[in-house]
Amino acid sequence: MGHGPASSPPAHAGRPPGFVRLAGTVLPLASVRRDRAQLAHLFRKARAEDSCAYCLCRPRRDLRLVIRVRDGRHHLAGWPGEGHEHAADCEFHKLTPDLSGRSGYVEGAIVERPDALSVRLNQPLTLRLTGAAPPSAAPGGPAVEARRGVGLLGLTHLLFEIAGLNHGTPAARRTIWSSCHRRISSHLPHITVSGEPLETVLYVVPPFRRDSATATREALDAFVERLVPGPRLARHGLVLGEVKEIGPARYGLQTTLRHFPRRLYLDDALHSRLTRSYPRALSATAAASREARQVGLFVVTRSPGGHLTVVDGAFMLTTRRYLPADSLHEVTMADALTARGLRFHKPLRYDGAAVFPDFVISNAGSDPVYVEVYGVRGREGYDLRRRRKQEFYRTSGIPVIAWTVAEPLPSLPDPAPDEER
Ligand SMILES: [Zn+2]
Structure with missing residues (x-):
């Protein structure tokens, strides 16, 4: 053999x-x-x-x-x-570490070895019900220089990055939710968050299959059962899935996830806060778009009535093939790059505010080609950042394809034939 x-x-x-x-x-x-x-x-x-x-x-x-x-x-x-x-056309190829938001944390927040990945999460996973005050999440916001712990968006980006889901390849045209579930799940046994096995803490919604429906239901019941509060301690769980709809509930709102039989309930105040924090991913146009999807990571508790209640969350916009994008215009660009047969990565910011190119093409010549999608003009901070970016690319000699969204899509390079070996 x-x-x-x-x-x-x-x-x-x-x-x-x-x-x-x-x-x-x-x-x-x-x-x-x-x-x-x-x-x-x-x-x-x-x-x-x-x-x-x-x-x-x-x-x-x-x-x-x-x-x-x-x-x-x-x-x-x-x-x-x-x-x-790895070679640009190798499926193990990744961006250089400086193009990942993973570099924006203090040492020790994310520690990766071949056999283990440990993450220090900002979000407390247990809640003390008596005695000392409950631990609270570390303050977020882009002003923090190096982050001490990983937030929910950071963890979402980490999972998509290690699963290679931010890598646009010809094969990625066929990515469906079951591919995301399989690829993310294969990494879970090696990851701990704040000292707990991620496999126990996180429920990645599995694709619905008739032949495994019973096993899936039992796994979900076990996950929810774990959230039943003890006399002194309540546990939080994490749920990662694709949002189908966020709509009104009897009290507050309810989130429906694809392939997920239960509802996630949240109150109006939290919903407003999340909408402010993730305006692009949670916009009405994103929800209505046939080209985009919304992926959410939810921190949940179990209510006395047995309902799953959301206490926090993070949302990410993706293409229909689950490739992360920061805006619907980026979705359009990612689809155009894919249709062209180009191989590219989407640099992920994690919780940070680092300025990365929107996409990096790896097979359009000997050097990586950056892709920039320039959106709304006239906002002072945005225009300044854009000018700085353009200046940096000019002085560094980095080839850039820029698309100003009011104009037609620029012509895209031909993909180089896969490398000769
Ligand atoms: Zn390789």
């Missing part, structure tokens, strides 16, 4: 795309994914002997891949901090 002609790269072409090495055996990544059960012995051998697998996307340079096990199934993931070393 693994040595047959079907899985060995042809010698004359060097290394074709999408090959990995597992315990000395070269295999196409697609077949590693498809046949992971049959290849379990190779995964185990690679873990024991090399402590990793290797991606062969670069000539003369083997890049380590993390081997993970979840429910007895093996997965490959990029090695922390090495994503940008």
Whole structure:
């Protein structure tokens, strides 16, 4: 197995795309994914002997891949901090660390090792019911220089980033919610938030499937059961899902999520605050758009009546294929880049206010090409930031495609043929 002609790269072409090495055996990544059960012995051998697998996307340079096990199934993931070393057309390719909001926290807020990722969350996950005053969330706002803890938007961005969902690729045209659920879930066993296993704290809404409906219902019941307050302590849970609708309830409002059988209730004051904090993602035009989706991360408690009540949340606008975007114009641009066959990343800000390019194309020449979507003009702060950005790009010699949204979409470059190896 693994040595047959079907899985060995042809010698004359060097290394074709999408090959990995597992315990000395070269295999196409697609077949590693498809046949992971049959290849379990190779995964185990690679873990024991090399402590990793290797991606062969670069000539003369083997890049380590993390081997993970979840429910007895093996997965490959990029090695922390090495994503940008992969070839532009490799699916493990990531932006350089300076183009991620992850760099905006103090040391220790997010600690990533190959086998574990720990996150210090701003949001308290337990609430003391007696004795000392309840812990409160650290103050947010862009004025904080380096953030001590990760907020809810930061955690949402982190999950989408590690799952590679901010990476526009030809394959990403087929992303559906079940892909998001599978890719995010595969990372959960290795993540802790404020010392607790994220797998226990977070419920990523699973896609509805008739054949697993009972198991799904039981998992949800167990998640809700965990939120039943004890005599001294109440627990908060996190729910990540796609918003279907936020509408009026008997008291306040209720959120309906896709694939999720329960309602999430929130009061008017919280709804107003969230609408102010996430004006683009929660706008009426975003809700009505057929091109966009709204993804929410909710902090919930269980009411005495057994209802799920929202105490806080974060919202993110995405394309129909769940690629994050900051505005509907960015959704339009992301769709145009995808239709053109370009590979690109959406830099994610996390909780910070860092100024990143809106998109970065990785396969339109030898250097990355930045894409800027310039929206509303006439707001002083915005115009100033835009001028600074343009000046920076000019002096750094970074190629930029700019779209001022009042004008037609600019012409986009041709995608380079996938790299020769
Ligand atoms: Zn690679």
